[in-house]
């Protein structure tokens with residue numbers, strides 16, 4: 114009998130870091146395909162999204178954690194729980210920091226978590242392309258975890274436009290994988306359903322357009338997805354807001370903003386699906402959904 118586990122190595126890797134440092138961007142480059150949503154606003158990644166990288170004999174399962182922050186409401190608490198769950202049982206941790214700035218309180222919070230963990234750590238100093246004093250900044254981040262006992266490997270890079278450096282990170286991770294059979298069938302790129310993926314793209318585009326506090330009160334879901342004989346993908350989605358007053362803000366004067374959100378999302382979906390897409394978008398109100406455990410579950414935050 115052949116035992117696949119003799120020849121294969123596989124493991125889980127968590128990506129941590131405060132909001133907006135480039136975790137999703139790094140994950141996307143590590144995978145080579147777009148999985149997690151990226152946008153210029155912090156806290157875009159609310160879901161526990163995994164991406165999987167396969168070679169013939171190796172499998173890396175990435176756990177993309179939401180930004181660590183001080184919980185303000187039920188959603189915030191959910192997010193911090195996610196971070197703990199993600200870190201408890203992984204084989205390696207990638208901590209992403211933004212080299213454009215020295216560490217903040219939020220980085221200290223992440224560092225406190227990372228310090229306690231014995232797994233190998235990859236400290237990734239990101240956005241070096243836009244950093245004035247990257248070496249000085251890196252020193253300050255390194256100092257936050259001086260007392261750590263586990264191995265630390267350091268990288269300075271630009272997740273956005275330095276694929277060669279990102280490949281070094283991936284090679285380093287591959288070297289850390291324990292002997293294991295594959296956890297997921299080869300060919301699986303993500304454990305998200307296509308509906309969840311499309312909903313994230315709609316949310317990403319909505320958040321780019323919306324201003325101030327509103328984006329954090331926006332959730333999205335896809336209610337139906339059908340394929341016509343000619344290949345057209347018909348997707349019906351909802352943007353969920355928590356107050357009636359927010360509805361109009363999302364729709365915009367004469368429906369202009371909703372139309373723009375829909376167009377931008379449709380374009381993205383068409384690129385990734387290589388198919389024509391019809392995207393139907395509705396805005397609905399679920400009062401205070403962020404405080405409502407039931408609604409959070411319904412919207413996929415569990």
Ligand SMILES: Nc1nc2c(ncn2[C@@H]2O[C@H](COP(=O)(O)OP(=O)(O)OP(=O)(O)O)[C@@H](O)[C@H]2O)c(=O)[nH]1
Pocket residue numbers: 130131132133134135136137138139150151152153154155156157158159179180239240241242243270271272273274
């Ligand atoms: N200049 C520069 N910007 C980058 C780089 N990597 C990411 N960014 C930008 O930083 C912003 C945040 O990137 P994300 O990947 O969404 O960050 P994140 O850490 O996943 O954010 P959250 O989901 O809020 O936790 C986006 O506007 C990215 O385009 C980089 O290497 N250089």
